[in-house]
Amino acid sequence: MQILICDDEQTARNHYRSILQEICDEKEISAGFTEAEDGDHLLFDMNDIVKSTDIIFMDVGMPGTDGLETAEKLRENGYGGEIIFLTRSKEAVFYAFDVHANNYLVKDVATQERIEEVFLKAVDTVVEKQSEYILLTGVGEYRNVPVMEIRYFEIMQKIVTVYYGDTSFEFVSTMGKLENLLFARGFVRISRSYLVSTKYIASFSYDKVIMADGTELPVGRKYYKDLKVAMKGEKDE
Known part of the structure; x- marks a missing residue:
């Protein structure tokens, strides 16, 4: 399972990576983690990401190319993995459907239990796709x-x-x-x-x-x- 966290705040990347790693250790999920500091850096490596990344945690409000536009470009280039948006506004959920996002998490509000629920749902979807x-x-x-x-x-x-x-x-x-x-x-x-x-x-x-x-x-x-x-x-x- 390859997981990428895209967020322009290093503290946010550290926060989610720590929680996700803890969940993976507890649930015995074999996972590798990569990071991108914003949408522009992620899109620079887009071909590799399209081929190898299973789940992307994507910050919506980033400088340069924002999370929604980054997700749209990924989909246009064939990315079929799971996208989970990180947002400070629940309104982002309305745009998430346009790029077939798996789910979203509201920053500073989502509990560890909520993060685990959303993440494990995405993992189940990935496993189901890979088993076809x-x-x-x-x-x-x-x-x-x-x-x-x-x-x-x-x-x-x-x-x-x-x-x-x-x-x-x-x-x-x-x-x-x-x-x-x-x-x-x-x-x-x-x-x-x-x-x-x-x-x-x-x-x-x-x-x-x-x-x-x-x-x-x-x-x-x-x-x-x-x-x-x-x-x-x-x-x-």
């Missing part, structure tokens, strides 16, 4: 593939190849079936031949996407709008 598998049938072989590790599917002459982790696997299916199965899990069709996890898209343009590992995949003209919607989380006007 898809059963794929190859030639004489079955394979349970973790959905969170899948970068993309490629189809050529009715054979589908799934690329995940540091390996790949060939099986028989249709892109339509996979698209229906995985649409709600952050996948988007970018051409007749490719179904891609938005989590692993580093950047995209009208004619291609660049994956986090540097792989370039073509974008079909009629699929660009759906790609743009999936990456922005909202439909074009």
Whole structure:
């Protein structure tokens, strides 16, 4: 479990890190912690964070790029982890829904019990996501593939190849079936031949996407709008 605390106040970062570490020790949760002093520093390392961070505790009121805008940019770039806002105003909850935040904590008000409740709920969500598998049938072989590790599917002459982790696997299916199965899990069709996890898209343009590992995949003209919607989380006007 990788946890990042983003807050422009060092005392706040120390405070939450100490409490979260204590909870992890008590509940036997294996966790690593990183920190960012503001949204601009966090976004500088955005690609690494999108790929490796499970839970982000995000201060809302930071100088420069505030927490809400930082969260929006993370979502636009495929971050699918849990975001918990740290705020001095309960009104932030109304904006939290726009970036699919897991929850929020009011600074100087939230008790240790409240922090533990919110944190453990986020941990449960992460564990549930990581435990999701898809059963794929190859030639004489079955394979349970973790959905969170899948970068993309490629189809050529009715054979589908799934690329995940540091390996790949060939099986028989249709892109339509996979698209229906995985649409709600952050996948988007970018051409007749490719179904891609938005989590692993580093950047995209009208004619291609660049994956986090540097792989370039073509974008079909009629699929660009759906790609743009999936990456922005909202439909074009």
